[in-house]
Amino acid sequence: MESIKxxxxxxxxxxxxxxxxMQEHQEKISAITGRRLEITKIAVxxxxxxxxxxxxxxxxxxxVNAVLNDPDIQIVVEVMGGVDPxxxxxxxxxxxxxxxVTANKDLIxxxxxxxxxxxxxxxxxxxxxxxxxxxxxxxxxxxxxxxxDQIEDVKGIVNGTTNYILTQMVxxxxxxxxxxxxxxxxxxxxSDPTNDVKGIDxxxxxxxxxxxxxxxxxxxxxLSVEGIDKIDAVDIQQAKSMGYTVxxxxxxxxxxxxxxxxxxxxxxxxxxxLATIQNENNAVLxxxxxxxTTMFYGPGAGKMPTANSVVSDIIATxxxxxxxxxxxxxxxxxxxxxxxxxxEIFSSYYIAVKMPDIPxxxxxxxxxxxxxxxxxxxxxxxxxxxxEARVVAITHNISLAQLxxxxxxxxxxxxxxxxxxxxxLEAQK
Amino acid sequence: MESIKxxxxxxxxxxxxxxxxMQEHQEKISAITGRRLEITKIAVxxxxxxxxxxxxxxxxxxxVNAVLNDPDIQIVVEVMGGVDPxxxxxxxxxxxxxxxVTANKDLIxxxxxxxxxxxxxxxxxxxxxxxxxxxxxxxxxxxxxxxxDQIEDVKGIVNGTTNYILTQMVxxxxxxxxxxxxxxxxxxxxSDPTNDVKGIDxxxxxxxxxxxxxxxxxxxxxLSVEGIDKIDAVDIQQAKSMGYTVxxxxxxxxxxxxxxxxxxxxxxxxxxxLATIQNENNAVLxxxxxxxTTMFYGPGAGKMPTANSVVSDIIATxxxxxxxxxxxxxxxxxxxxxxxxxxEIFSSYYIAVKMPDIPxxxxxxxxxxxxxxxxxxxxxxxxxxxxEARVVAITHNISLAQLxxxxxxxxxxxxxxxxxxxxxLEAQK
Numbered sequence: 001m002e003s004i005k006x007x008x009x010x011x012x013x014x015x016x017x018x019x020x021x022m023q024e025h026q027e028k029i030s031a032i033t034g035r036r037l038e039i040t041k042i043a044v045x046x047x048x049x050x051x052x053x054x055x056x057x058x059x060x061x062x063x064v065n066a067v068l069n070d071p072d073i074q075i076v077v078e079v080m081g082g083v084d085p086x087x088x089x090x091x092x093x094x095x096x097x098x099x100x101v102t103a104n105k106d107l108i109x110x111x112x113x114x115x116x117x118x119x120x121x122x123x124x125x126x127x128x129x130x131x132x133x134x135x136x137x138x139x140x141x142x143x144x145x146x147x148x149d150q151i152e153d154v155k156g157i158v159n160g161t162t163n164y165i166l167t168q169m170v171x172x173x174x175x176x177x178x179x180x181x182x183x184x185x186x187x188x189x190x191s192d193p194t195n196d197v198k199g200i201d202x203x204x205x206x207x208x209x210x211x212x213x214x215x216x217x218x219x220x221x222x223l224s225v226e227g228i229d230k231i232d233a234v235d236i237q238q239a240k241s242m243g244y245t246v247x248x249x250x251x252x253x254x255x256x257x258x259x260x261x262x263x264x265x266x267x268x269x270x271x272x273x274l275a276t277i278q279n280e281n282n283a284v285l286x287x288x289x290x291x292x293t294t295m296f297y298g299p300g301a302g303k304m305p306t307a308n309s310v311v312s313d314i315i316a317t318x319x320x321x322x323x324x325x326x327x328x329x330x331x332x333x334x335x336x337x338x339x340x341x342x343x344e345i346f347s348s349y350y351i352a353v354k355m356p357d358i359p360x361x362x363x364x365x366x367x368x369x370x371x372x373x374x375x376x377x378x379x380x381x382x383x384x385x386x387x388e389a390r391v392v393a394i395t396h397n398i399s400l401a402q403l404x405x406x407x408x409x410x411x412x413x414x415x416x417x418x419x420x421x422x423x424x425l426e427a428q429k
Numbered sequence: 430m431e432s433i434k435x436x437x438x439x440x441x442x443x444x445x446x447x448x449x450x451m452q453e454h455q456e457k458i459s460a461i462t463g464r465r466l467e468i469t470k471i472a473v474x475x476x477x478x479x480x481x482x483x484x485x486x487x488x489x490x491x492x493v494n495a496v497l498n499d500p501d502i503q504i505v506v507e508v509m510g511g512v513d514p515x516x517x518x519x520x521x522x523x524x525x526x527x528x529x530v531t532a533n534k535d536l537i538x539x540x541x542x543x544x545x546x547x548x549x550x551x552x553x554x555x556x557x558x559x560x561x562x563x564x565x566x567x568x569x570x571x572x573x574x575x576x577x578d579q580i581e582d583v584k585g586i587v588n589g590t591t592n593y594i595l596t597q598m599v600x601x602x603x604x605x606x607x608x609x610x611x612x613x614x615x616x617x618x619x620s621d622p623t624n625d626v627k628g629i630d631x632x633x634x635x636x637x638x639x640x641x642x643x644x645x646x647x648x649x650x651x652l653s654v655e656g657i658d659k660i661d662a663v664d665i666q667q668a669k670s671m672g673y674t675v676x677x678x679x680x681x682x683x684x685x686x687x688x689x690x691x692x693x694x695x696x697x698x699x700x701x702x703l704a705t706i707q708n709e710n711n712a713v714l715x716x717x718x719x720x721x722t723t724m725f726y727g728p729g730a731g732k733m734p735t736a737n738s739v740v741s742d743i744i745a746t747x748x749x750x751x752x753x754x755x756x757x758x759x760x761x762x763x764x765x766x767x768x769x770x771x772x773e774i775f776s777s778y779y780i781a782v783k784m785p786d787i788p789x790x791x792x793x794x795x796x797x798x799x800x801x802x803x804x805x806x807x808x809x810x811x812x813x814x815x816x817e818a819r820v821v822a823i824t825h826n827i828s829l830a831q832l833x834x835x836x837x838x839x840x841x842x843x844x845x846x847x848x849x850x851x852x853x854l855e856a857q858k
Contacts, residue, residue: 141569146737147744148451276702290734290736291728296724298720299722299723305720305721308575308577315576316573428705
């Protein structure tokens with residue numbers, strides 16, 4: 001059987017998982033691809049730190065060029081992370097005619113379209129299934145199974161760290177700070193959790209999902225992004241008592257040929273499939289005009305799930321090499337789209353305010369809502385210390401422009417303080 | 430652009446959907462495949478019944494041979510259903526060198542391996558994504574994304590009719606008979622619902638899923654199949670009060686290289702993703718050694734979801750024609766496996782019995798459980814009329830062999846009547 005040589009950049013958690021799967025399932029992979037896949041060379045920072053790999057007969061090097069310029073290597077697997085200089089390494093590999101598999105979400109979200117063009121020009125494959133929702137094969141599913149359908153909405157829980165933190169806050173009534181600390185201690189959150197808790201990581205994934213769903217490139221600045229770091233435990237418990245679970249939801253919706261892409265805390269009805277996604281798991285809902293709503297659920301990160309997605313990409317690349325069909329883009333679908341205006345984006349909202357507990361205050365809030373032509377399904381006074389009351393309203397469907405009007409009016413009312421405003425998801429029938 | 434001609438057998442609900450998608454998304458399909466796909470001929474029972482199709486310039490015929498033997502047709506789409514004579518038509522198409530796409534679950538489950546061999550011998554594609562869980566792209570996902578992983582368990586809700594009936598029973602406290610009648614009136618159940626309510630339809634889907642997950646062919650007689658037609662509304666409500674939702678779950682598990690494939694009513698914990706699958710929707714959970722648990726959820730049937738899966742297969746077949754890679758089997762993975770013995774299959778069980786409400790009876794039940802070395806997490810007396818009591822026990826993990834012993838012992842005890850025994854699913858973390 002012919003062999004195909006694979007080089008790797010990086011040998012951290014995911015890289016170790018890739019190596020393990022490639023070794024343990026070599027026979028099955030050969031049966032599927034008709035080729036023996038051999039990892040021959042791995043570029044690492046400290047060669048001496050991996051004696052067990054050297055024993056496998058794999059060459060370790062601290063020079064990435066030794067991998068990038070090796071004429072025998074056909075597939076380069078990038079699992080070192082980071083945008084610079086990793087981008088240049090991938091470009092060099094592609095220009096050297098190698099196929100590239102990467103799990104690098106930040107890089108693909110920020111420089112993906114540039115890399116895709118270089119891959120195409122060099123008739124090389126560039127695959128990155130692992131970059132979104134680790135173990136969930138969502139990108140290839142969109143490419144293969146929604147090809148003839150028109151996707152109308154993609155939404156989901158695409159960041160495991162924040163979902164872990166929110167799960168703890170809901171289940172144990174913890175504050176955000178306490179839940180973050182516990183997540184850090186257990187290794188579910190990094191010591192600098194900014195990218196996760198501010199919603200940036202989820203936003204990068206929504207950029208990639210938007211590309212696959214609508215064939216449209218959007219930038220981070222095109223998205224409305226809100227993290228979980230401002231969430232008050234009071235609102236989590238209040239939502240719970242009303243039958244909702246608070247989740248950080250990314251959504252990319254097509255509205256009258258315009259796109260609205262956002263990441264924000266959202267109230268999810270308890271009987272909605274997204275409400276049952278616990279801890280570090282991810283889930284993506286895709287709504288197609290023909291298919292209706294489908295959901296894909298699984299581990300969003302972790303060594304082996306992510307490594308499995310990388311190996312699936314290596315297998316797909318190998319099949320293309322065998323078939324002589326390399327260099328077709330992962331997702332060939334391209335179109336332009338403008339962003340939706342706030343007047344086009346509709347939802348129901350949860351609005352929490354604090355106000356003096358004196359007659360006339362509730363009337364003021366009602367007037368603000370009425371002036372914005374907003375009707376509500378419920379208004380609840382949730383707590384009062386005799387002086388100040390907390391009031392929560394859930395609106396019917398209103399536009400984002402109406403919500404902005406309401407928030408502006410509340411800001412102008414000295415005696416009413418806005419504590420939170422979150423989207424409320426519709427029930428899934 | 431070159432065109433590829435497609436012939437269809439049947440023009441019922443799904444066929445109409447396929448025609449609609451192919452017409453409305455012609456441009457997008459051409460962009461993806463590089464070919465213009467043209468439906469040129471459709472075999473129907475009554476030509477005169479489809480004047481609107483004739484107007485599209487598509488030839489209608491009541492002679493299937495006009496499609497099967499048309500040298501210009503490269504892809505035959507079978508959406509007429511039934512096992513005989515449909516099987517012979519598909520064989521004829523394959524022998525004539527045509528690629529075949531079918532949504533015919535009964536046929537694939539019963540005669541799939543035979544048809545796959547004929548397709549391979551003739552270098553033809555045979556695709557049938559729509560045969561399992563209509564709109565959910567589960568088969569292709571297993572092929573592409575679990576290629577290098579070892580699947581350990583596949584379980585799911587794969588029959589929409591029974592899930593609709595159970596959803597009504599849980600939500601509205603309806604009896605099985607009332608829920609079935611309502612499902613029939615709304616078109617969610619057929620006038621002869623036997624295949625659905627007895628679990629046969631779900632069993633066929635589990636046969637196909639087992640083939641894809643483990644590369645193993647099993648027959649209907651290899652499965653343990655129990656339907657929903659004997660479920661007592663009392664047990665549904667009892668389960669509900671204990672925090673469970675009753676679902677008809679198909680499961681195919683690999684245990685020590687042995688397979689256990691079953692369809693049966695199961696108690697699902699309310700915070701488990703399967704518990705939120707409402708009405709006619711389907712969901713399949715796949716557990717891989719590397720990936721962990723993933724779930725795929727969506728419409729299990731219906732005109733457009735099923736048609737979309739058929740069109741995805743047509744697109745996949747067309748890509749293969751263009752690439753010259755036809756005739757690789759949909760799932761090339763093959764291995765032999767024996768069936769697991771009852772002593773190898775472990776689960777927790779819900780056991781409901783009726784017994785005289787007199788002292789000593791509960792002791793008898795406890796003795797039976799103890800003799801079978803079964804400990805229980807709870808025992809509840811749920812109702813009594815003063816003479817007869819209903820008692821429900823939930824066991825810890827026991828083997829199926831132990832369950833059989835318990836049931837045998839209860840059968841031998843004249844004063845205790847077994848009312849129900851259902852598997853209890855573990856919570857999903």
